[in-house]
Amino acid sequence: xxxxxxxxxxxxxxxxxxxxxxxxxxxxxxxxxxxxxxxxxxxxxxxxxxxxxxxxxxxxxxxxxxxxxxxxxxxxxxxxxxxxxxxxxxxxxxxxxxxxxxxxxxxxxxxxxxxxxxxxxxxxxxxxxxxxxxxxxxxxxxxxxxxxxxxxxxxxxxxxxxxxxxxxxxxxxxxxxxxxxxxxxxxxxxxxxxxxxxxxxxxxxxxxxxxxxxxxxxxxxxxxxxxxxxxxxxxxxxxxxxxxxxxxxxxxxxxxxxxxxxxxxxxxxxxxxxxxxxxxxxxxxxxxxxxxxxxxxxxxxxxxxxxxxxxxxxxxxxxxxxxxxxxxxxxxxxxxxxxxxxxxxxxxxxxxxxxxxxxxxxxxxxxxxxxxxxxx
Amino acid sequence: xxxxxxxxxxxxxxxxxxxxxxxxxxxxxxxxxxxxxxxxxxxxxxxxxxxxxxxxxxxxxxxxxxxxxxxxxxxxxxxxxxxxxxxxxxxxxxxxxxxxxxxxxxxxxxxxxxxxxxxxxxxxxxxxxxxxxxxxxxxxxxxxxxxxxxxxxxxxxxxxxxxxxxxxxxxxxxxxxxxxxxxxxxxxxxxxxxxxxxxxxxxxxxxxxxxxxxxxxxxxxxxxxxxxxxxxxxxxxxxxxxxxxxxxxxxxxxxxxxxxxxxxxxxxxxxxxxxxxxxxxxxxxxxxxxxxxxxxxxxxxxxx
Numbered sequence: 001x002x003x004x005x006x007x008x009x010x011x012x013x014x015x016x017x018x019x020x021x022x023x024x025x026x027x028x029x030x031x032x033x034x035x036x037x038x039x040x041x042x043x044x045x046x047x048x049x050x051x052x053x054x055x056x057x058x059x060x061x062x063x064x065x066x067x068x069x070x071x072x073x074x075x076x077x078x079x080x081x082x083x084x085x086x087x088x089x090x091x092x093x094x095x096x097x098x099x100x101x102x103x104x105x106x107x108x109x110x111x112x113x114x115x116x117x118x119x120x121x122x123x124x125x126x127x128x129x130x131x132x133x134x135x136x137x138x139x140x141x142x143x144x145x146x147x148x149x150x151x152x153x154x155x156x157x158x159x160x161x162x163x164x165x166x167x168x169x170x171x172x173x174x175x176x177x178x179x180x181x182x183x184x185x186x187x188x189x190x191x192x193x194x195x196x197x198x199x200x201x202x203x204x205x206x207x208x209x210x211x212x213x214x215x216x217x218x219x220x221x222x223x224x225x226x227x228x229x230x231x232x233x234x235x236x237x238x239x240x241x242x243x244x245x246x247x248x249x250x251x252x253x254x255x256x257x258x259x260x261x262x263x264x265x266x267x268x269x270x271x272x273x274x275x276x277x278x279x280x281x282x283x284x285x286x287x288x289x290x291x292x293x294x295x296x297x298x299x300x301x302x303x304x305x306x307x308x309x310x311x312x313x314x315x316x317x318x319x320x321x322x323x324x325x326x327x328x329x330x331x332x333x334x335x336x337x338x339x340x341x342x343x344x345x346x347x348x349x350x351x352x353x354x355x356x357x358x359x360x361x362x363x364x365x366x367x368x369x370x371x372x373x374x375x376x
Numbered sequence: 377x378x379x380x381x382x383x384x385x386x387x388x389x390x391x392x393x394x395x396x397x398x399x400x401x402x403x404x405x406x407x408x409x410x411x412x413x414x415x416x417x418x419x420x421x422x423x424x425x426x427x428x429x430x431x432x433x434x435x436x437x438x439x440x441x442x443x444x445x446x447x448x449x450x451x452x453x454x455x456x457x458x459x460x461x462x463x464x465x466x467x468x469x470x471x472x473x474x475x476x477x478x479x480x481x482x483x484x485x486x487x488x489x490x491x492x493x494x495x496x497x498x499x500x501x502x503x504x505x506x507x508x509x510x511x512x513x514x515x516x517x518x519x520x521x522x523x524x525x526x527x528x529x530x531x532x533x534x535x536x537x538x539x540x541x542x543x544x545x546x547x548x549x550x551x552x553x554x555x556x557x558x559x560x561x562x563x564x565x566x567x568x569x570x571x572x573x574x575x576x577x578x579x580x581x582x583x584x585x586x587x588x589x590x591x592x593x594x595x596x597x598x599x600x601x602x603x604x605x606x607x608x609x610x611x612x613x614x615x616x617x618x619x620x621x622x623x624x625x626x627x628x629x630x631x632x633x634x635x636x637x638x639x640x641x642x643x644x645x646x647x648x649x650x651x652x653x654x655x656x657x658x659x660x661x662x663x664x665x666x667x668x669x670x671x672x673x674x675x676x677x678x679x680x
Binding site: 141149315319335 | 472649
């Protein structure tokens with residue numbers, strides 16, 4: 001498991017990983033006959049060239065950050081919420097349907113009710129794996145993955161069937177919301193809406209509770225040493241279930257933000273594995289809230305910038321390659337450094353010494369199983 | 377009632393079983409691969425990505441060499457590489473297998489879609505595909521008609537199931553494989569490296585997932601690659617592994633069940649939404665997992 005620490009060593013390895021990932025990306029671009037410098041230039045201008053793109057960057061950063069924080073919250077207490085995608089979709093469709101069904105009612109009632117619907121569906125859907133994990137020790141990663149697919153099918157069924165839009169051009173979408181319920185747009189034609197303020201408040205609260213309060217510390221204890229936490233009198237079962245529910249509620253809210261802020265109805269573009277990208281951001285950030293938010297911004301720049309690649313004729317999926325290569329490097333780095341430390345020649349190289357230290361200290365060498373493995 | 381009779385005759389028709397066999401095959405191949413890593417104590421979420429890469433490189437090889445078997449060979453090569461890469465990160469560098477699996481899936485989407493845009497600007501279809509079995513005498517036997525006219529990998533899968541079962545339960549390697557997941561320390565004491573077994577398991581999984589992908593693109597879709605065509609089959613395979621407790625034969629049966637629900641989903645589109653029938657296998661998996669866990673706990677309580 002990745003150690004939960006943000007320090008200089010982390011920052012250096014992050015920097016190196018990002019650099020190496022861009023190199024790998026450049027290599028792939030070169031191999032397929034593209035100019036990497038031109039492509040990366042197009043990426044940069046794709047993200048910042050005009051207000052619309054900047055707005056889209058911020059909107060996507062919001063989605064990634066809230067999803068990533070939802071993942072942080074679960075992993076802090078030792079439960080891994082992989083089901084955010086399903087919670088997000090269900091939250092979105094519930095909010096969209098509330099908005100469509102209450103058409104005509106004042107926005108002051110519709111928006112809170114839609115938010116409530118999104119929070120409840122997200123939280124309830126997260127409770128299933130949470131309770132199964134705590135009460136029966138059923139692996140939450142597998143149940144949440146299964147529930148993601150179930151939710152995707154359910155939403156598709158609802159959007160094609162009972163809740164289908166009256167617009168015959170839309171095959172799988174709910175009724176479009178009346179414009180008076182829309183969140184105000186902030187950056188011209190971009191997807192950015194006032195939802196970002198709500199997201200900022202949520203992000204601040206999560207950061208504050210996790211890092212600065214007693215419950216936050218108890219959560220950490222629950223995740224890192226559940227036995228100790230239990231013997232100290234913490235009700236860890238309740239904590240885990242609660243965190244899972246809040247994590248689900250946050251994902252549901254992201255769905256509502258997407259509906260009321262950007263798409264104005266439930267359709268397939270609400271999310272294409274956005275939660276998974278948020279989860280990857282959280283992984284790279286080692287489940288630290290502040291780092292998650294900052295990295296969410298970084299990856300949003302990459303993602304929106306990648307749209308600019310299309311204009312110079314480069315497929316934008318290079319973005320996914322770069323993002324995942326960063327993860328490969330980050331996840332492997334502690335093991336890699338360990339292995340390098342065990343290898344006398346590499347260790348010399350890394351420490352910059354020219355001669356091997358006389359009588360190298362055997363205790364810093366490989367672990368016994370490392371040697372056993374190598375000997376085979 | 378006339379309607380319900382229609383439904384039943386559609387569900388239990390030869391066409392359904394043919395479709396079931398076809399769509400179960402890629403899931404079954406991947407699930408057998410996943411059984412290997414599961415026995416070695418690795419939770420392999422990355423099968424989805426391995427299948428997708430197998431599917432793409434199968435079509436790429438088939439397109440470049442204009443031969444489906446060259447495509448199959450390229451897919452297998454990439455499968456081996458993917459397995460080695462997975463083992464390098466997870467076994468050698470002790471990264472979190474879940475993180476690597478997740479990243480591998482996304483990486484595969486990125487890589488295959490990017491390369492597909494490069495090599496197949498229009499659409500990647502009509503490439504040489506794997507042959508189908510065509511034995512005339514099978515058509516004459518009433519019950520066996522459904523097993524004729526399938527892509528060769530469908531039949532190869534049956535052999536692989538038996539081989540995998542023999543490997544896992546009847547050879548010393550299989551014994552070591554299971555021990556590397558359950559009792560690594562004991563295995564080490566016996567002089568066998570658990571890490572080596574994990575490497576072998578990952579590479580086998582890579583190969584089988586690549587076969588699954590190649591069947592998907594070169595067999596089932598006759599030489600066509602579409603974006604993200606593995607379409608959660610890796611996760612379904614993963615469910616099968618859990619469902620079958622990593623037993624290759626049971627994993628094949630579990631895959632058949634998934635194939636059955638996929639087939640009736642397609643066949644019953646006029647009666648029930650395929651979105652509703654589609655979610656049944658996933659729900660069953662969750663119920664099965666709960667059942668397996670509860671049963672295990674009961675047994676433990678009895679023993680104590």
